[in-house]
Amino acid sequence: MPRPRLSTIEKRRRKAERLARWRRQVREHVATNDPFVHVGPRPAYRPSEGEEDVDNGLIEDEERAGMGLNDDEEQAAYEGLIEDNEERTDIWPIDDEEQVDMRLSDNEEQADFISRGSEDESVTGHSRGLNGSSTASIHPQNDGNRRDVMTVDVDEANDQDGGQAPSPPQAGPLREGRQEGSQDDTSIDFAAKLGQHLLRFQGCGREKHLEAYTRHNRAAEAASLHLPLSGYLRQMGAAGIPHVVARDGFLSTGEREACPPPNWPLAFEGRAASDGASSATEEAGSPRDGSDEEAGRPRDGSEGEAEQGREGAQVCLRCSQVGGETPAEINFDIDSFLGYASSLAFARRGVTINLFPRFHSNLRTNLHLYTTAYHDAGRGERPMKVPLHRVTHYCLGRVLGHEDISIYVFFPRMFAAERATNFPGKGGGDEHHLLRTWTDRILLPAVFRHAPATSRQHLPPSWEQAWRKAEAHYAERRGQAEDENASGARSLSLHYDLHPQRLAAVWEDVKRQLASDENHIYWGAQLFFSSKNTKLRFPYGTLGGAWDAFNSTLSDTLDFAYLDRAQVWIDLGKEVVGRGYALPSEQVGAGSTPTTYLTQTCCQEAFVRWAARGGKAQWVKPTMYPVAMLRDASDLTVEMSRSSAQREQGWVFSQVYSSYKELYDAAKTKPFGSPFLSQLAWDPAVDKMLRQQGKGAPTPASHIKRSYLDSKSRLRGAINHGFQLSYGVREEHRVSLAFLDRVREALQATGDWDVARGLTDADYEHMWELSTADYLMYVALNANKYMAALEWILSLDPAGRVGYEHCKLASMLLQALPFTFDTGPIANRAEIWQEQLQRRRQGPAVLGMGLSRTAAATGYGWLLPRIDWEQLVFRRRIATRVAFANSMLRDSYRKNWREVKGAKGDLGRIEAAGRWLELYQADPSCLRYTVEFILVLLMRSYRKEVFRLVKGMVLPHAREAAAEGRIMLCLQDISAHLDPESVADLHVVQPRQRTQTAFQCTPRGS
Known part of the structure; x- marks a missing residue:
């Protein structure tokens, strides 16, 4: 009698129940904390009574019949092609970052072609954190009798020596809680407090630095290799890395073959290739019975034990200082000016308005200011506090007489968290409906009612007419050759001046119209103005001199009667820089060595504690930015929370950073910052296939390569022309004018407001003083080794083909490349900095490169030994768990992610099958x-x-x-x-x- 046929849902349900029972047993044993508990084999997926195993993984009735598999062969194929635990992790190239469903069955019926070691590790949900917390993980073994014996081990936490060097900078707030000596006193005068900081940086102090110096000497004696920056340069030279940063193009296949093999482990991990067996040798020599303990490896697949004791050379900034050969100077300035205005009449000389604005004129960076917006999510309109730059707005125009001040109109009732842009959007099927209605129904009627007759004829009477005028120039040249017409913008910015005597009446008319019910979406429209990057206009040796120059300039163009000093903010800047310099055509004179100052990480942390003192720790939200992968130098931003006493008094935000970024930063555009650059790592044919599956608009490969080469050329040029300049440390504090008034009163009382002061040794305590030549050469070689490894991979195949495993490593190199010369928050690229991370709650842990761990131990972000440098791929044991290669697809094809990940999964499987055939x-x-x-x-x-x-x-x-x-x-x-x-x-x-x-x-x- 034939067995009854079960539905697919029933078969999956039964299979899920069997797997769930086994996992519950595992969890019960994990809870005992016994490091060697026998759990029993994972249940085999054989069909039970009345069940056809037609949906187990890959092989279905039609296909099994064609292959002629019997039950034993089918079970073997289902559970794994290779009995060796060492090789199982290489069966499926799964990228756990996105949990790509490279299985060919449902999520609940997880196919056993995924290796036992990789899959079963995630059962407990434990992972080793950056702080060295204990970790529970499950590992497969072979006891000689049973196919699978599961064991659980618990790794004890790594004890941290309190005398070690400062921990690496971490993104996000420091640990919250009461600071030592905190009084939670909201009545403290933070204006007087910040004034004292402007006179002298509130860092660690001399005593703390003397203690750190003693610890440094002990560490230098104990370290096997303790390098200043110049020693790092010698080590990079010994590694034999080709100097690709000096090339205009890519490294060719012929040039690669002519180069001797570089010592990649020495360059990237800080160790000689002989310090540890290469991954290929390790894996080839591993026991075939799958015993990780006999091979000396951890059973969690992360190779954590193998990685311990392999820290690279110590890179020391203290030993790299030049010792005060060149004196420095200090200047104060006003860098930004922004705030709310109650009327357009705040512009004394009038305004110039643009009736066809474009979205690229909007604010795109966080101003660290918040406003009340209104949103109806189906339960009525409700107010909420949101960052100001996310509220819908547009650029109305500029202030006459001070054209770097832009005027914006904000619409709090248009806010929607899901909007991709802050520009007024569509409505009623019209792409520009909201802006068109505002212009035609509210703004232009108010302007025409109060403008003189002689001015009306020069103004466009509608938004559509303004649009046609703006695009007339492009439209009339459309018949010309494409390259000739491409030189001009499609839409011109046509501005129209409004007389200052009419501005108050115009804005009052606008506010009167906003009260109408038909204009409800425009209710609460706010005027906001912003002027940035004025540091070069107001540099003075004293705070009083900078403020007097700034105030006199503004008084000529702005009417402060329409400004609330508590709602207007400035960025008060202070900069310390060495005086030594020479132009490229000159020689550096004696005693004028160009220097670069970097802020010490320990002093940045001390400043955060100082800023929070007298209040609650959670009032201060710091973010640390490591400088060029160095532990002991970092930049810092500190935002005062919305409920803090600091913000209530007018202190909004502070940042301390090295000004050497001016070397390569062009209006917030940095080398290798293109969002499309990650596609350089993909094989051209595969990239074309993925684009077809994802229905993405293709970005030509030639454009991506040109972007990379342009970035390389710009970085090379910046470094070559910066060797003879000095770069300092800059700090900026965003405070309200009312707060600045109190700072002025406090410093005037002590006589420090308008009195120039000379620099003393205490003014240098929070900075590393490095030779610009040494530091820029370090930056150049640091970036060069990542570019060299990337171009080496791209040149492996003369036809330009890039294998999937090579693609993953190339993706990692591209993501890490900006950190080699720039600063950046660790949170932006957690897979580079963290040793292990979890993308989603209850999701599996994936492996990063662990720069935070190595930086904490050695002072520099060496890569963890997770790469097979002979093959330039991730080691086979962990290749399925590294956190790379998927983010670029997700970002590019989010709408069609299912099709894209399916195509990527097929690609990975074919490449895995090719490796099996070779092995x-x-x-x-x-x-x-x-x-x-x-x-x-x-x-x-x-x-x-x-x-x-x-x-x-x-x-x-x-x-x-x-x-x-x-x-x-x-x-x-x-x-x-x-x-x-x-x-x-x-x-x-x-x-x-x-x-x-x-x-x-x-x-x-x-």
Whole structure:
């Protein structure tokens, strides 16, 4: 009697129950904290009574019949092609960063082609954090009798020596809680406090630095290799890295073959290649029984034990200082000026308005200011506090007489958190509906009512007319050659001046119209102005001199009667820089050595504690930015929380950073900052296929390569021309004018407001004083080694092909490249800095490169030994768990992510099968299974393509299965999953003909 056929849902349910029972048993044993608890084998997925195992992983009835697999062979193929635990992790190239579903079955029926070691580690949900907390993980072993024996081990926390060097800078707030000596006194005068800081940086102090110096001497004696920056340069030279930063193009295949093999471990991990066995040697020599303990490796797949004791050389900034050869000077300035205005009449000399504004004129950076916005999420309009730059607004125009002051109109009731832009958007099917209505119904009527008759004729009477005038220049030149017309902008910025005597009446008219119910969405419109980057206009040796110059300039163009001093902010700047310099055509004189100052990380942390003293620790929100992968130098931003006493009094934000970024920063545009640059790591043919699957607008490969080469050229030019300049340390404090008034009163009382002061030794205590030549050479070689490894990978195949495993390593190099010369918050690239991270709650942990760990130990962010440098790929044991290669696809094709990840999964499987053929071609059994595996992939890929062509016929409940190729191309399955009316139009081919075609769409009745 034949067994009853079960539904797919029932089969998956039974399978999930078996797996859940086994996992509960594992968790119970993990809870005992016994490091060697026998848990038992994972249940085999054999069909039970009344159940057909037609949906286990890859092999289905039709396919098994064609291959002639018996039950034992099927189970072996299901559980894994290779019994060796060492190689299992290489079966599926899964990128856990996005949990790409490279399995060909449902999430609940996790296919056992995924290695046991990689999958079972995530059962407990534990991972080793950066702080060295204890970790529980589950590992497969082979006891000689049973196929799988699961054990659990618990790694004890790494004890941290309190006498070690400062911890690496971390992104986000410092640990919250009461500061030592905190009084929670909201009545403290933070204006007087900040005034004292402007006179002398509130860092660690001399005593703390003397203690650190003693610890440094002990560490230098104990370290096997303790290098100043000049020693790092010598080590990079010994590594034999080709100097690609000096090349205009890419490293070619011929040039690569002519170069001797570089010592990549020495350059990237700070150790000689002989310090530890290469991954290829380790894996080739590993025991075939899968015992990780005998191989001396951790069983969690992270190679944590193997990584311990392999820290690279110590890189020391203290030993790199030049010792005060060149004196410095100090200047104060006003860098930015921004705030709210109650009327357009705040512009004494008038304003110039743009009636066809563009979105690129909007604010795009965080101003660290908040405002009340209103949003209706279906339960009525409710107020909320949001960052000001995220509120919908547009640039109205500029202030006459002070044209670097832009005027914006904010619309708090247009705010929507899901909006991708802060520019007024669509409405009623019109792309510019909101801005058009504002202009035609509110702004222009007010302007025309109060403008003199002689001015009206010069103004466009509507938004549409302003738009046509703005694009007239482009439209009239459309017939010219493409390259000639491309030199001009599509839309011109046509501005119209408004007389200052009319401005008050115009804005009052606007506010009167806003009270109308039909203009509800424009209610509460606010005027905001902003002027940035004025530091070069107001540099003075005293705070009083900078403020007097700034105030006199503004008084001529702005009417402070329309400004609330508590709602207007300035960025008060202070900069210390060495005096030594020489132009490229000059020689550096004696006693004028160009120097570069970097702020010490320990002093940045001390400043944060000082800023929070007298209040609550959570009032201060710091973010640290490591400088060029160095532990002991960092930049800092500090934002005062919205509920803090500091912000209530007018202190909004502070930042301390090295001004050497001016070397390569062009209006917030830095080298290697293109959002499309990550696509450089992809094989051109694969990239084309993924674009087709994701329906993305193609970015030509030539443009991406040109962007990379331009960035390389710009960085090279900046470094070459910066060797003879000095770079200092700059700090900026955003405070309200009312707060500045109190700072002035406090410093005038002590006589420090307008009295120039000379620098003393205490003014240098918070800075490292380095030779500009040494530091810029360090930056150049630091960036060069990442570029060299990237270009080396791209040149491996003369035809330009990039393998999947090479692609993952190239992606890592591209993500790390900006950190080699720039600063950046660690949170932006956690996969570079963290040793292990979790993308989503309850998701599996993925592996990063651990720069934070190595920087804490050595002072420099060496890479953890997770790379096979002979093959330039991630080590096979962890290749499935590294956190790279998926983010670029997710960002580019978020809308069609399912199709893209499916295409990427197929690519990874084919490459994995190719590696199996290379490794196990002498083993007939493994060779047979690999060939069968490839056949299954081809069948499923063919079905996916067929259903993609007829996806409009697929029923809604079957679309996911059809897209994954899980629906058989037989009449029974097609009838069950396609629209019945469409099935009647299909001509089904007889089984003997199915190798030619699956089915053809023919007209009904033919």
